[in-house]
Amino acid sequence: MNKRQFLKGSLALSAVAALHRQRAGAEVTVPRDNWAGTFHYHTDRVLQPRSVDEVCQAVKSVSSVRALGTRHSFNGIADSTSAQISTLGLTDFQIDPVAKTVTVGSGMKYGDLAKALDKAGFALANMASLPHISVGGSIATGTHGSGLRNGNLATSVRGLEFVAADGKVHTLRSDRDGDAFQGAVVGLGSFGIVTHVTLAIEPTYNMTQIVYRDLDFAQLEHNFEAIMNTGYSTSLFTNWQHHQAWQVWIKRRVDQDGSAPPPANFYGATLATQKLHPVLGQDPAKTTEQLNMVGKWYERLPHFKMEFTPSTGREIQTEYFVPFESAYQAVLAVESLRDQITPHLFVTELRSIAADDLWLSMAYQRRSLAIHFTWKPEWDAVTLLLPQIEAKLKPFSPRPHWAKVNTLRAAQIDGVYPKMSEFKQMRKQYDPQGKFVNSYMREEVLG
Numbered sequence: 001m002n003k004r005q006f007l008k009g010s011l012a013l014s015a016v017a018a019l020h021r022q023r024a025g026a027e028v029t030v031p032r033d034n035w036a037g038t039f040h041y042h043t044d045r046v047l048q049p050r051s052v053d054e055v056c057q058a059v060k061s062v063s064s065v066r067a068l069g070t071r072h073s074f075n076g077i078a079d080s081t082s083a084q085i086s087t088l089g090l091t092d093f094q095i096d097p098v099a100k101t102v103t104v105g106s107g108m109k110y111g112d113l114a115k116a117l118d119k120a121g122f123a124l125a126n127m128a129s130l131p132h133i134s135v136g137g138s139i140a141t142g143t144h145g146s147g148l149r150n151g152n153l154a155t156s157v158r159g160l161e162f163v164a165a166d167g168k169v170h171t172l173r174s175d176r177d178g179d180a181f182q183g184a185v186v187g188l189g190s191f192g193i194v195t196h197v198t199l200a201i202e203p204t205y206n207m208t209q210i211v212y213r214d215l216d217f218a219q220l221e222h223n224f225e226a227i228m229n230t231g232y233s234t235s236l237f238t239n240w241q242h243h244q245a246w247q248v249w250i251k252r253r254v255d256q257d258g259s260a261p262p263p264a265n266f267y268g269a270t271l272a273t274q275k276l277h278p279v280l281g282q283d284p285a286k287t288t289e290q291l292n293m294v295g296k297w298y299e300r301l302p303h304f305k306m307e308f309t310p311s312t313g314r315e316i317q318t319e320y321f322v323p324f325e326s327a328y329q330a331v332l333a334v335e336s337l338r339d340q341i342t343p344h345l346f347v348t349e350l351r352s353i354a355a356d357d358l359w360l361s362m363a364y365q366r367r368s369l370a371i372h373f374t375w376k377p378e379w380d381a382v383t384l385l386l387p388q389i390e391a392k393l394k395p396f397s398p399r400p401h402w403a404k405v406n407t408l409r410a411a412q413i414d415g416v417y418p419k420m421s422e423f424k425q426m427r428k429q430y431d432p433q434g435k436f437v438n439s440y441m442r443e444e445v446l447g
């Protein structure tokens with residue numbers, strides 16, 4: 001081969017490579033830290049496909065990869081040492097008013113989806129504390145709001161479309177695929193890249209939100225269930241001092257008598273007459289409207305407004321799910337560590353979640369209390385404290401939130417998920433070579 005032929009050959013090869021790269025989605029520059037800046041990703045290679053076909057090409061073009069949504073997880077669950085496929089180019093959606101479903105690109109943020117649904121006269125059953133997170137990333141980790149009668153966000157899923165390790169499109173539907181569907185919805189990103197999600201929707205509704213101050217924990221001993229069942233969604237906030245929740249947030253649906261004037265007293269707590277942020281010192285302007293003002297469902301279900309930074313902005317989060325039947329004892333167990341916890345804490349939130357049948361949902365066949373910690377960004381102190389909290393919660397078989405920081409490892413987590421071995425088997429069918437397995441999956445899930 002002479003020099004001219006060689007150059008021609010290499011030009012042709014690089015043109016093919018460029019075309020391949022293009023079809024696999026452009027490589028994009030995405031921040032290399034999670035949203036909070038408290039976890040650093042180990043790869044600089046991020047592909048951003050804009051169609052399902054491009055996702056297929058992207059998956060074929062890499063030997064190891066993880067999906068990346070809006071980067072709101074706090075641990076290494078989305079991390080990779082090779083490549084990430086950002087889903088933020090997948091934001092199409094289609095409403096089926098007859099089936100009462102919406103099929104949405106997995107990279108769409110809940111806040112954007114909510115506005116589009118509302119415009120068409122529809123709503124979702126629940127949202128998380130913030131609207132900024134992607135649909136695909138949220139359901140992959142069992143993200144939840146509150147309400148003993150409300151399942152987590154993944155319980156609204158009716159269908160999944162994903163690209164598995166073979167680079168092909170697979171679908172699973174709730175009405176067709178039984179166990180396989182229940183196993184894959186809270187999939188931790190390990191079945192492949194979810195491209196579209198079909199969600200149940202309902203007619204749009206309005207809500208109100210009220211806040212009470214200073215609920216004595218003594219009230220929880222006999223009234224925990226009634227308190228968490230007040231309204232549509234209830235959250236308690238505490239810093240663990242003074243044996244009390246400093247705020248109780250109650251979200252009520254107007255179509256369920258939710259605009260009636262609230263009583264001034266709630267189990268001894270006092271109705272707030274000013275808007276509040278759950279974290280002391282943060283600006284209440286960032287939070288959704290309170291004071292019983294009627295508004296749209298998506299402007300009340302989350303605590304934080306889409307146009308502001310939610311929570312504090314730089315933090316670490318941890319959360320453990322315990323059976324609701326043991327909720328009060330679990331709260332007392334954590335409270336016994338209050339003097340170690342409080343100095344490092346922005347706030348704790350207590351929420352309830354209905355039981356479901358999704359294999360790796362933190363509420364799998366357990367009505368749950370979720371005990372959440374928003375920590376100051378103090379890694380050393382937090383990682384020393386977590387094993388102590390985990391030891392206190394051990395009698396309650398805690399399930400850690402998949403997207404938040406904990407020190408439990410696969411061997412400990414295995415025992416609290418009855419369907420874990422079936423999950424591992426099914427994952428292998430879609431990913432026999434472990435293309436979607438990262439260190440997090442090895443250490444915290446697969447063992």
Ligand SMILES: Cc1cc2nc3c(=O)[nH]c(=O)nc-3n(C[C@H](O)[C@H](O)[C@H](O)COP(=O)(O)OP(=O)(O)OC[C@H]3O[C@@H](n4cnc5c(N)ncnc54)[C@H](O)[C@@H]3O)c2cc1C
Binds near residue numbers: 071138145
């Ligand atoms: C301020 C704040 C408030 C929060 N509030 C709540 C709350 O109220 N309730 C709650 O439960 N959680 C809450 N979280 C946690 C958050 O919901 C989860 O971290 C969620 O996974 C974030 O979605 P994401 O798109 O940012 O996912 P990422 O962090 O980008 O990814 C999370 C996981 O999902 C996988 N993934 C993402 N997209 C896909 C896809 N398309 N296909 C397959 N796998 C995918 C990733 O590989 C990774 O494993 C909060 C987080 C923050 C920062």
